[in-house]
Amino acid sequence: MVINLTQPMSDPGLPVFRAISSHLTGYSEVDLEGTGMLTDYFTTLMKEQDHEGIRLFLLKAEEILRLHLSDAIEPAIIRHFIELPATASRPNTPFDEISYQGLAQRITILWYTGVWTTMNWLGKKSQPDRTAVISARAYQQGLIWLTAQTHPAGAKQPGYGSWSRKP
Amino acid sequence: MKDTEYDAVIVGSGVAGAIVAKTLTDDGKKVLLLDAGLESGMALEDDRAYQMQMSYLDRFYKAAAKAPNSPFPNLKNAPSSDVGEAMPVEMMDPNTGYFVQKGPLAFGSDNWVGPGGTTQHWLGTALRMLPNDFQMQSMYSRAVDWPFKYLDLRPYYEMAEYEIGVAGEVKDQQLPNIGPDYFSDGYVFPMEKIPQSYLDYRMLAKTQDLPIDIDVGNGQRLKHTIRCCSTPQGRNSFPNKNYKFKGVTWDRQARKLTLIAADSTYQPVGSLWDDDIGQRCEGNASCVPICPVQAKYNALKTIKRAKVRHPRLLDIQSQSVAYKLVIDPGSKKIDGVKFKRYDSEDKRTYTEGVARGTIYVLAASAIENAKLLLASGAAKSSDQVGRNLMDHMCFLTWGTFPEPVYPFRGPGSTTNISSFRDGDFRSIHTAWICPIDNWGWGWPSFSPGSNVTKAVMEGDFGQKLRQKLEHDLTRQVLLHFECEQDPQPENRVTIDSKYKDRIGNYRPVIHYDASNYVKEAFRIAKLVSDQIFKVNGITDRSSYTLDQAAYWEYQGNGYTSRGAGHIVGTHRLGSNPGTSVVDPEMRTWDHKNLFLAGCGNMPTLGTSNPTLTMAALAFKSAEAILKQLEG
Numbered sequence: 001m002v003i004n005l006t007q008p009m010s011d012p013g014l015p016v017f018r019a020i021s022s023h024l025t026g027y028s029e030v031d032l033e034g035t036g037m038l039t040d041y042f043t044t045l046m047k048e049q050d051h052e053g054i055r056l057f058l059l060k061a062e063e064i065l066r067l068h069l070s071d072a073i074e075p076a077i078i079r080h081f082i083e084l085p086a087t088a089s090r091p092n093t094p095f096d097e098i099s100y101q102g103l104a105q106r107i108t109i110l111w112y113t114g115v116w117t118t119m120n121w122l123g124k125k126s127q128p129d130r131t132a133v134i135s136a137r138a139y140q141q142g143l144i145w146l147t148a149q150t151h152p153a154g155a156k157q158p159g160y161g162s163w164s165r166k167p
Numbered sequence: 168m169k170d171t172e173y174d175a176v177i178v179g180s181g182v183a184g185a186i187v188a189k190t191l192t193d194d195g196k197k198v199l200l201l202d203a204g205l206e207s208g209m210a211l212e213d214d215r216a217y218q219m220q221m222s223y224l225d226r227f228y229k230a231a232a233k234a235p236n237s238p239f240p241n242l243k244n245a246p247s248s249d250v251g252e253a254m255p256v257e258m259m260d261p262n263t264g265y266f267v268q269k270g271p272l273a274f275g276s277d278n279w280v281g282p283g284g285t286t287q288h289w290l291g292t293a294l295r296m297l298p299n300d301f302q303m304q305s306m307y308s309r310a311v312d313w314p315f316k317y318l319d320l321r322p323y324y325e326m327a328e329y330e331i332g333v334a335g336e337v338k339d340q341q342l343p344n345i346g347p348d349y350f351s352d353g354y355v356f357p358m359e360k361i362p363q364s365y366l367d368y369r370m371l372a373k374t375q376d377l378p379i380d381i382d383v384g385n386g387q388r389l390k391h392t393i394r395c396c397s398t399p400q401g402r403n404s405f406p407n408k409n410y411k412f413k414g415v416t417w418d419r420q421a422r423k424l425t426l427i428a429a430d431s432t433y434q435p436v437g438s439l440w441d442d443d444i445g446q447r448c449e450g451n452a453s454c455v456p457i458c459p460v461q462a463k464y465n466a467l468k469t470i471k472r473a474k475v476r477h478p479r480l481l482d483i484q485s486q487s488v489a490y491k492l493v494i495d496p497g498s499k500k501i502d503g504v505k506f507k508r509y510d511s512e513d514k515r516t517y518t519e520g521v522a523r524g525t526i527y528v529l530a531a532s533a534i535e536n537a538k539l540l541l542a543s544g545a546a547k548s549s550d551q552v553g554r555n556l557m558d559h560m561c562f563l564t565w566g567t568f569p570e571p572v573y574p575f576r577g578p579g580s581t582t583n584i585s586s587f588r589d590g591d592f593r594s595i596h597t598a599w600i601c602p603i604d605n606w607g608w609g610w611p612s613f614s615p616g617s618n619v620t621k622a623v624m625e626g627d628f629g630q631k632l633r634q635k636l637e638h639d640l641t642r643q644v645l646l647h648f649e650c651e652q653d654p655q656p657e658n659r660v661t662i663d664s665k666y667k668d669r670i671g672n673y674r675p676v677i678h679y680d681a682s683n684y685v686k687e688a689f690r691i692a693k694l695v696s697d698q699i700f701k702v703n704g705i706t707d708r709s710s711y712t713l714d715q716a717a718y719w720e721y722q723g724n725g726y727t728s729r730g731a732g733h734i735v736g737t738h739r740l741g742s743n744p745g746t747s748v749v750d751p752e753m754r755t756w757d758h759k760n761l762f763l764a765g766c767g768n769m770p771t772l773g774t775s776n777p778t779l780t781m782a783a784l785a786f787k788s789a790e791a792i793l794k795q796l797e798g
Binding site: 083153 | 224225227228229230231233362363364365368404447448449450451452453457459460571573574575576577578581605606607615616618619620623624626628629630631632633634636637640641
């Protein structure tokens with residue numbers, strides 16, 4: 001076997017992606033890893049989003065995560081990833097943040113539903129929206145099913161009569 | 168020279184065609200089954216059947232909208248409609264999609280053209296019609312009477328329940344005005360009832376026997392006691408040890424079909440690829456559009472039984488789209504079915520052929536049967552072909568239960584409100600059945616996915632998002648009032664040479680509207696729903712808006728109707744050749760050797776999901792075909 005040493009063994013962005021995903025979804029990093037989708041979603045991100053945008057997003061995420069305390073992290077996430085650019089409190093979005101506007105939301109939707117959407121609810125529209133389930137596994141591993149205290153429709157079936165009991 | 172190779176040529180492999188094929192081959196008749204779908208889909212056994220199911224499932228998982236046809240290929244050479252296309256008629260482009268919708272309302276139901284037909288995506292609800300459904304004109308001066316009564320159809324219902332494998336509880340079926348002979352003495356369903364859901368029990372606590380007394384306007388009050396019952400379903404549970412039958416056979420002496428007495432316990436029919444799989448419903452909560460383990464009946468199970476028992480009597484020819492009947496100008500008998508057999512899914516190339524038999528049976532769905540008859544100029548003497556298109560017009564109400572009821576589990580519905588299925592009100596508004604749904608707001612608002620998008624768009628993330636979703640999703644409840652549509656001659660399927668598919672076959676042109684008889688039912692249903700929501704503490708979240716496909720305003724309020732997928736009525740049976748297309752045995756009045764099978768035969772719809780009635784009628788017509796073949 002030949003190991004290509006020019007390729008990094010793991011992407012340094014992955015731990016940051018995992019950690020910020022945990023804050024975005026409300027699920028622990030272990031829960032997220034347990035879906036088996038971490039690498040797939042990171043790859044989806046790299047494929048779907050411009051790389052400069054991702055780089056800046058992860059840099060900002062890293063900066064936010066360094067705050068450590070969750071009561072500091074949350075407001076920072078809101079300020080940098082969630083707030084709409086045109087709110088009264090922030091009439092001007094910093095230039096570097098424009099490149100990843102909506103990305104945190106897309107990542108959250110991806111974890112919950114397995115769907116990647118280019119939908120831009122921030123008011124700018126350059127291309128028609130595209131919304132797609134990225135894979136059969138992604139659908140089945142959506143966090144939404146666990147959140148709703150059930151299982152993905154059509155998979156991981158809980159067995160005869162399970163529906164007649166409280167979960 | 169007349170080449171009569173087959174006793175019968177059957178067009179369509181759904182439940183109606185499958186039952187006729189099986190019944191005829193069981194009596195030694197030679198049958199050709201023409202199917203428009205892909206050859207690969209006609210996989211009846213072992214690994215091929217398993218691989219086919221896996222490909223359907225994979226397509227379902229990846230579909231952005233899990234619509235009824237989402238797991239199945241929509242073929243350009245044999246298209247199916249897609250409810251996802253439905254929108255207000257004026258917004259639809261007649262040059263796209265399959266149905267050409269002329270309105271004024273959009274027709275919001277689909278069927279699937281392919282192996283097993285729409286039983287691939289049906290929910291599995293297997294209800295008999297009620298006695299008064301067969302005599303709407305004499306009882307309520309509405310619609311038409313059937314040419315026979317409920318009791319005449321009862322033996323065939325029993326055959327249908329055997330063939331489909333219905334799980335249910337007879338004593339739960341306390342239905343309005345059914346009389347003591349609705350079930351025959353000592354009758355039980357083949358399998359025990361499917362357990363009712365936790366959500367059902369929470370709803371039943373305050374809804375069962377709820378007295379209603381409401382002002383419905385015009386100085387009238389509605390007094391009613393709500394009754395709910397468990398829903399019989401075509402999905403596997405535990406065999407009922409007291410079930411008495413093991414099959415259906417042609418009794419030569421008596422010249423009729425009879426059920427065969429069983430000497431051992433009923434055996435549920437498992438999946439096509441492994442009979443040990445699918446012996447019980449496993450709670451996949453995806454019956455529509457696909458049961459992954461095939462615990463839910465589909466027509467390929469019937470075709471498989473026929474093919475395994477009689478490999479040389481049943482020929483199945485796939486990828487063959489019937490497009491015209493050959494009519495003998497003298498005798499008016501059918502002399503062949505012309506078909507186009509396409510080469511592959513991707514290519515538009517095909518070869519033409521003619522299938523010949525003694526008897527012809529069209530079992531291609533209410534819409535496809537009508538289309539084929541119209542394209543052939545067949546059965547036209549009453550001018551009823553394509554007319555009286557009906558569906559259950561569904562009025563949905565949804566809300567938030569005060570506590571978690573844990574939807575998105577189990578079969579789509581396991582309990583229904585049955586007390587409005589018949590009553591004197593039918594002279595004023597239509598009857599309805601109201602299933603209590605187990606899948607949250609999935610139908611009206613694409614939950615749970617849409618809840619995520621909405622919450623995220625509103626700025627929620629992290630723990631707050633997770634808690635909000637859990638709170639909201641576990642409390643979702645949905646009722647849908649399936650209102651019986653009355654037959655209207657102008658609700659119809661027609662054809663127009665302007666609109667054809669890729670290989671030159673007609674696309675159905677659909678004219679569709681709701682009568683005030685139905686609209687009044689929607690109005691009353693909302694008042695009833697309000698009462699049910701009130702006593703249960705449910706916060707109403709229903710909304711009906713102009714941009715929805717079938718929206719109307721009636722007496723100052725807006726309502727949206729949704730299709731049930733119960734497409735019936737386009738070639739109704741009757742006792743009068745002037746007002747019906749087929750006779751009570753489902754033989755066309757105009758062509759002695761042409762039988763029609765399927766929901767198109769139904770003169771009225773009642774409040775039952777029509778599959779079980781279609782199956783019962785298929786046995787009845789198979790019996791008539793055997794009589795005719797045996798002289």
